[in-house]
Amino acid sequence: MATDPFDALRLTLMQDVLPVGLAVAERARKGGAREVMAAFDGSSADPLGQLREEGEPSASQVRESLDRLSPGLGNPVMKVEVRDVHAEPPHAEAQVADASDERELGEALVRIAQRLEALEQALLPGSQAG
Numbered sequence: 001m002a003t004d005p006f007d008a009l010r011l012t013l014m015q016d017v018l019p020v021g022l023a024v025a026e027r028a029r030k031g032g033a034r035e036v037m038a039a040f041d042g043s044s045a046d047p048l049g050q051l052r053e054e055g056e057p058s059a060s061q062v063r064e065s066l067d068r069l070s071p072g073l074g075n076p077v078m079k080v081e082v083r084d085v086h087a088e089p090p091h092a093e094a095q096v097a098d099a100s101d102e103r104e105l106g107e108a109l110v111r112i113a114q115r116l117e118a119l120e121q122a123l124l125p126g127s128q129a130g
Contacts (some may be wrong), residue, residue: 004079011076020048022062027049055124 027035044050066074 007076007079014059014074014076019052019055021055022058023051026055051110066087072117080116 024036027039031038039047039051063074
């Protein structure tokens with residue numbers, strides 16, 4: 001399935017550009033251009049990754065606000081391809097296993113009922129169960 005270039009662009013803007021831009025804006029607000037340039041001073045091996053991490057909480061809030069305005073606007077909906085898969089008919093051995101499971105389940109339920117009845121008689125000796 002080919003991806004729509006506009007959807008790819010919007011996804012890149014929301015996931016990559018928005019967090020970095022918000023981090024740069026926050027750094028500029030706090031310390032001006034000097035603080036913005038500090039991200040690129042060589043102390044970090046991946047300055048854009050660092051800025052992306054710094055801006056992600058704010059970007060997440062912006063994306064959620066956009067989604068409240070119009071669902072899918074902030075967090076783009078990913079397109080998927082849905083196909084109908086036909087189920088194969090059950091094999092004979094699977095049917096035997098199902099019957100065996102049902103029998104075991106029935107036996108377990110009978111044991112549980114018997115134990116509950118014994119417990120009820122032990123706790124309330126004067127009551128008649130049944």
